[in-house]
Amino acid sequence: GENVEQHPSTLSVQEGDSAVIKCTYSDSASNYFPWYKQELGKGPQLIIDIRSNVGEKKDQRIAVTLNKTAKHFSLHITETQPEDSAVYFCAASIGRGFKTIFGAGTRLFVKA
Amino acid sequence: EAGVTQFPSHSVIEKGQTVTLRCDPISGHDNLYWYRRVMGKEIKFLLHFVKESKQDESGMPNNRFLAERTGGTYSTLKVQPAELEDSGVYFCASSKRENTGELFFGEGSRLTVL
Numbered sequence: 112g113e114n115v116e117q118h119p120s121t122l123s124v125q126e127g128d129s130a131v132i133k134c135t136y137s138d139s140a141s142n143y144f145p146w147y148k149q150e151l152g153k154g155p156q157l158i159i160d161i162r163s164n165v166g167e168k169k170d171q172r173i174a175v176t177l178n179k180t181a182k183h184f185s186l187h188i189t190e191t192q193p194e195d196s197a198v199y200f201c202a203a204s205i206g207r208g209f210k211t212i213f214g215a216g217t218r219l220f221v222k223a
Numbered sequence: 224e225a226g227v228t229q230f231p232s233h234s235v236i237e238k239g240q241t242v243t244l245r246c247d248p249i250s251g252h253d254n255l256y257w258y259r260r261v262m263g264k265e266i267k268f269l270l271h272f273v274k275e276s277k278q279d280e281s282g283m284p285n286n287r288f289l290a291e292r293t294g295g296t297y298s299t300l301k302v303q304p305a306e307l308e309d310s311g312v313y314f315c316a317s318s319k320r321e322n323t324g325e326l327f328f329g330e331g332s333r334l335t336v337l
Contacts, residue, residue, distance in 0.1 A: 115265070117265075120263075143324045145324060145325065145326075147326075147328075152330065153330055154227070154314060154316075154328030154329050154330045154331055155266070155314070155326075155328045156328065157325045157326070160324060160325070200265075200266060202266075204324060209254065209271055209278065209279065210268055210271065210279055210281075211268065211324075211326060212265075212268065213258075213265045213266040213267070214265055215263065215264050215265045216263075216265070216266075
């Protein structure tokens with residue numbers, strides 16, 4: 112069945128450093144790749160997404176890259192801040208995203 | 224605009240008991256989803272409603288789980304009888320009819336089965 116693998120499961124960085132989270136997906140028909148951030152006590156919230164017709168997308172300090180051939184996509188956070196500490200989930204879906212498959216999450220710690 | 228709300232936030236029950244979780248989606252969102260995250264694992268799809276109709280329930284684990292969305296507004300997810308492996312955080316999410324892919328999540332209902 113559809114599967115999304117996410118690495119690493121835990122990531123600790125110093126404030127100001129960059130953080131990279133990587134995901135792979137199994138279903139080559141997937142064409143929508145969102146990233147969600149879950150802060151303590153809250154539900155996951157969309158922070159950025161990318162569609163299969165684009166290789167890279169950037170929004171201020173966060174960027175996503177997509178390699179459809181290798182079925183890899185990544186989240187890059189630059190100049191990390193303590194408030195970036197959270198659990199990040201990558202996901203993949205087909206079409207309009209009615210069934211979204213999530214990775215297992217990466218717990219990011221940003222040390223001040 | 225109110226977000227997705229879930230109740231209860233935390234429920235502790237004994238094996239064999241029944242629990243009902245409730246989700247109120249964002250007003251006007253036709254699509255409603257239930258997901259579950261078991262300790263440290265992926266957020267796993269359970270099912271999808273479009274208004275009151277079950278569009279996809281391929282992720283429901285077994286017949287101990289029953290989801291309803293009468294009237295196409297709020298939804299309930301009942302687990303009867305609960306087993307130890309049902310413990311986890313149950314998330315509800317909603318999206319607009321013209322779904323762009325973004326899911327709006329509630330804060331989750333943590334279920335602990337002892």
